[in-house]
Amino acid sequence: METKIVETTAFNILKQAVIYLPDDVKQALQKAYAGETSETGKTQLKAILDNIALAEKYQAPVCQDTGTIIFYVKAGDKVKDLDKVEGAIINAVRKATKEVPLRPNAVDPFTQKNSGDNTGRYIPYINWEIASGSDLEMTVMTKGGGSENVCIGGMLVPGEGVKGLKKFVVDAVIKAGAQPCPPTILGIAVGGGADIAMKTAKKALLKPLNEPNADPELAKLEKEIFEAANMTGIGPMGLGGRTTVLGVHIDYAFRHPASFPAAVAFNCWATRRASARIHADGSVEYLTHKLKW
Amino acid sequence: MAVYKFKTPISEQDIRKLKVNDVLYVTGTIVTARDQAHRRALEYFQQGKPLPLNLEGLAVFHCGPVVSKEGDKWSAVAAGPTTSTRMDIFEDEFIKNFKVRVVIGKGGMGKKTTDAMAKYGAVYGAFTGGAAILAAKAIKNVRGAEWLDLGTPEALWIFEVEEFGPLAVAIDSHGNNIFLDVAKNVEANKQRIYQKLGIPT
Ligand code: SF4
Numbered sequence: 235m236e237t238k239i240v241e242t243t244a245f246n247i248l249k250q251a252v253i254y255l256p257d258d259v260k261q262a263l264q265k266a267y268a269g270e271t272s273e274t275g276k277t278q279l280k281a282i283l284d285n286i287a288l289a290e291k292y293q294a295p296v297c298q299d300t301g302t303i304i305f306y307v308k309a310g311d312k313v314k315d316l317d318k319v320e321g322a323i324i325n326a327v328r329k330a331t332k333e334v335p336l337r338p339n340a341v342d343p344f345t346q347k348n349s350g351d352n353t354g355r356y357i358p359y360i361n362w363e364i365a366s367g368s369d370l371e372m373t374v375m376t377k378g379g380g381s382e383n384v385c386i387g388g389m390l391v392p393g394e395g396v397k398g399l400k401k402f403v404v405d406a407v408i409k410a411g412a413q414p415c416p417p418t419i420l421g422i423a424v425g426g427g428a429d430i431a432m433k434t435a436k437k438a439l440l441k442p443l444n445e446p447n448a449d450p451e452l453a454k455l456e457k458e459i460f461e462a463a464n465m466t467g468i469g470p471m472g473l474g475g476r477t478t479v480l481g482v483h484i485d486y487a488f489r490h491p492a493s494f495p496a497a498v499a500f501n502c503w504a505t506r507r508a509s510a511r512i513h514a515d516g517s518v519e520y521l522t523h524k525l526k527w
Numbered sequence: 528m529a530v531y532k533f534k535t536p537i538s539e540q541d542i543r544k545l546k547v548n549d550v551l552y553v554t555g556t557i558v559t560a561r562d563q564a565h566r567r568a569l570e571y572f573q574q575g576k577p578l579p580l581n582l583e584g585l586a587v588f589h590c591g592p593v594v595s596k597e598g599d600k601w602s603a604v605a606a607g608p609t610t611s612t613r614m615d616i617f618e619d620e621f622i623k624n625f626k627v628r629v630v631i632g633k634g635g636m637g638k639k640t641t642d643a644m645a646k647y648g649a650v651y652g653a654f655t656g657g658a659a660i661l662a663a664k665a666i667k668n669v670r671g672a673e674w675l676d677l678g679t680p681e682a683l684w685i686f687e688v689e690e691f692g693p694l695a696v697a698i699d700s701h702g703n704n705i706f707l708d709v710a711k712n713v714e715a716n717k718q719r720i721y722q723k724l725g726i727p728t
């Protein structure tokens with residue numbers, strides 16, 4: 235696979251993600267606007283919708299915090315030059331930072347120096363997955379700081395089971411309050427281990443909002459948590475109202491008998507994600523957004 | 528809920544007309560200041576040094592904008608609000624000393640700031656978090672960039688704005704604070720939610 239194609243595709247999905255919100259998120263925001271009863275909450279949702287339209291019109295990033303850049307790469311076992319993919323992604327990030335532009339958000343935690351181009355140790359972070367076939371599928375998520383700061387992991391009491399999980403999530407939403415720019419999307423995961431739960435929770439944020447869980451029991455739990463979170467009254471931007479979350483996604487791994495790891499990952503209304511698939515012949519299929527340039 | 532459109536400098540009398548849940552649009556001059564600019568401004572005041580401009584009647588904006596420079600002309604590309612709680616430790620003194628009438632940010636501020644707003648006549652206008660383009664489009668001109676040694680996000684940006692908003696008046700000059708009210712309400716709702724989910728309290 236030609237590295238140049240990988241680089242261009244990575245650049246394109248990154249640019250798409252920061253400018254155009256996914257259709258499912260836009261629809262959920264419109265629905266929330268129609269259903270919000272708090273007047274002040276409504277003004278916030280209106281401002282969000284106006285801002286989304288302006289970002290599209292001017293092809294500018296929808297929020298000034300263009301986030302930490304995370305890639306999910308699903309590589310077919312027959313894809314050639316897989317060792318070059320990381321370099322291509324890094325080049326794409328540097329180019330996007332300059333040309334879109336993106337805010338430089340990669341800081342050395344010890345020297346406090348900002349690299350200026352959104353790259354640095356482990357950043358952009360790449361999650362790898364091997365599949366069979368000859369396609370290379372890439373998804374990018376850019377994750378804002380405000381919603382990242384309230385993500386939470388915990389080791390629950392196994393004996394409390396799902397009830398303990400519900401409390402953990404409700405408490406996390408309440409503690410987060412206005413900070414993650416609500417309405418938010420919740421990615422929830424249990425099992426595996428501390429790291430696995432958080433990674434799985436974050437990955438759950440990639441699922442479209444209009445796709446309920448394939449497992450009917452989990453779909454029920456998602457709905458229950460969705461309703462509970464919206465009963466808090468936190469509302470858009472924490473100004474009060476019935477729209478606190480736009481959606482809930484739950485995923486899990488099997489757990490150790492003695493542990494019940496749980497994680498809640500928050501994404502703000504400015505949910506930025508986009509995907510594309512590169513075929514062996516070099517043709518590119520954009521999966522979430524139509525290419526607009 | 529009433530909608531107000533004010534031009535800077537805003538008088539104390541005008542600002543006292545606002546009540547929580549009103550919507551405000553500001554035209555005129557707004558100045559960005561984050562933690563470091565707040566600290567420096569207060570230090571200057573103590574030392575009797577003048578600020579780069581007189582803030583009386585203006586709006587202070589908690590914001591680290593994305594800016595670009597062509598020749599020697601700056602422009603604001605994206606300028607959404609940052610979380611205001613970090614400035615809570617400075618804001619009462621800031622309002623008292625500089626007589627700013629509007630504080631713009633996201634996430635709200637606490638009791639101390641609320642009291643200062645009641646005492647000296649100022650309001651907190653919540654600007655929608657993340658609505659960076661909406662904000663940038665209301666900024667018609669970057670009149671000045673001061674204290675650039677603090678770094679561009681922390682610098683004091685002087686913006687000329689037209690109908691900057693909507694700002695949800697979340698703290699008024701009469702001691703009302705929506706965020707504190709919502710927090711109380713949420714605490715009460717929490718018990719109902721626990722009950723519904725069968726969580727023992
Ligand atoms: S939390 Fe999200 S919407 Fe809010 S400022 Fe950060 S990135 Fe933007």
